[in-house]
Amino acid sequence: MSFRPLRQALEAGFACLLALTAPALAQDAATPVKVGVLSDMSGPFADQAGAGSVVAAQLAAEDFAKEAGEIKVEVVSADHQNKPDTGLAIARKWLDQEGVSTIVDLPNSAVALAVANLMRERHRVALASSSMTSDLTGKACAPTTVQWVSDTWAQGSATAHAIAERGLKSWYFLTVDYALGQALERDATTALKAIGGTVKGSTKHPLNAGDFASPLLAAQGSGAQVLALANTGADMINAVKQAAEFGLMPDMRIAALFLQISDIHALGLKAAQGLQFTSAFYWDRTDGTRAFAKRFAERMNGRMPTENHAGVYSATLAYLRGVRAAATIEGEKVLAALREKPIDDPLFGTVTIRQDGRAVHDVFLFEVKSPAESKGPWDYYKLLATVPGNKAFRPMAEGGCPLVK
Incomplete structure (x- = not known):
């Protein structure tokens, strides 16, 4: 009996095995x-x-x-x-x-x-x-x-330091009640207290809340110097608009802990001007x-x-x-x-x-331009400071990551 058919069968089987294990060994160019x-x-x-x-x-x-x-x-x-x-x-x-x-x-x-x-x-x-x-x-x-x-540590720490340096050290938090808001408030509070600041109070709200009348009145009555918005997107936009309607400003400063250019575009420069925030990217x-x-x-x-x-x-x-x-x-x-x-x-x-x-x-500290400062559509930011990456993010040894030795 010839061993050639057996050898061919073994080779074919080995080829099939390689094909089955290919995703773990190498990316097949034919597979997107x-x-x-x-x-x-x-x-x-x-x-x-x-x-x-x-x-x-x-x-x-x-x-x-x-x-x-x-x-x-x-x-x-x-x-x-x-x-x-x-x-x-x-x-x-x-x-x-x-x-x-x-x-x-x-x-x-x-x-x-x-x-x-x-x-x-x-x-x-x-x-x-x-x-x-x-x-x-x-x-x-x-x-x-x-x-x-x-991340929330970078946003909270940088924003807290920038605003507290202007003497505004008593804060009230308006926080969206899920992982983002909880982490923003936690990390900003840690940074604020480390530089001698205080938290006058906090109100949690559900995602996509819409009505902020009650928490805004609580913030206004707390005596805090800063209303810290630990939310983003539609919630942050609505909170800023309603704060203006309630007349919180200029007695209270509003700190947006997570602000993006789409939010400023929705708010308009008249409402958003002067807001300070950190961001890692600006298109211009x-x-x-x-x-x-x-x-x-x-x-x-x-x-x-x-x-x-x-x-x-x-x-x-x-x-x-x-x-x-x-x-x-x-x-x-x-x-x-x-x-x-x-x-x-x-x-x-x-x-x-x-x-x-x-x-x-690196990340950057920006301030929203006034309508007079803007030269056209989407010209919204002015750069105040650059925060080097090694200072912008939480030290690796302090995060509690089990992968870090």
């Missing part, structure tokens, strides 16, 4: 790398993220295509409706049935925490570019999570940011990108380059490739990714 943009498409964060995040991911995929060789990229998207259960269901379907390789954006911290945990279990990368809770690089850190843009800051903003605006009816949109672009492009370098979509290996050297990013400058998943880069 699928990027899932999981966002709020219709709720309070739709302007900050939403459809613009899908456009940002598509721009990243197009730029990567110029250098990708045979690697193909596909972008899919879905609306998590600000419900962790809905977000998890979409993420599971993407991973189990549709071959999605990574999930990006993730506005709404509760959704982000839930999805990031699932991605850790499946050894896939969660690009939490629009998620603000600092727990993602603290007690809930994972070897497959990157938090790209900012550098040649690189302006070039990206021009491409983005062409697909978004003239709208300028928020820092969330910028984060989706940069995180997606870095991830795709990491997949190419590591020759795999296995999360731990992709992030190991990204940590090997600093990333030269056109929107955020030099970026390094720490062991706790924090992407470190």
Whole structure:
């Protein structure tokens, strides 16, 4: 009997085994790398993220295509409706049935925490570019999570220091009652008390509350110098408008702990002028940011990108380059490739990714221009200060991340 048929059968079986295990060993060029943009498409964060995040991911995929060789990229998207259960269901379907390789954006911290945990279990990368809770690089850190843009520690600490330096050290918090708001209030309070400030009180409100009459009256009666808005999106916009109607200003200063250019556009400069806030991105800051903003605006009816949109672009492009370098979509290996050297990013400058998943880069203290200072549409920010990345974000040893030794 000839051994040739047996040998051929063994070789064929070995080839099948390699094909089955290929996703764990190397990224097959014939199989597209699928990027899932999981966002709020219709709720309070739709302007900050939403459809613009899908456009940002598509721009990243197009730029990567110029250098990708045979690697193909596909972008899919879905609306998590600000419900962790809905977000998890979409993420599971993407991973189990549709071959999605990574999930990006993730506005709404509760959704982000839930999805990031699932991605850790499946050894896939969660690009939490629009998620603000600092727990993602603290007690809930994972070897497959990157938090790209900012977080509650950076927002709270920088804003508290900037305003307290002007002698405004007694604060009242108006806080959205889910992970983002809770973390914003916690981290800002820690920074405020460290520099001798006090908290006069706090009111929690549900997401998409609408009516802030009662908490605004409580804030006004507290004697606090600052009303700190630990919310964002539609809630923050409505709170600022209603505070003006109640006449809180100028006796109270309003501090927005998480403000984006879409919020200022909705408020108008007359209402928003003078607000101080920290941000990692502004479309008109550098040649690189302006070039990206021009491409983005062409697909978004003239709208300028928020820092969330910028984060989706940069995180997606870095991830795709990491997949190419590591020759795999296995999360731990992709992030190991990204940590090997600093990333030269056109929107955020030099970026390094720490062991706790924090992407470190400079952030900036801005003030909203007055109508007289603005030279045209979307000319809203003036730069007050640059905060170096090593000072902008919580020291890695202080976050409680179990990955940090």
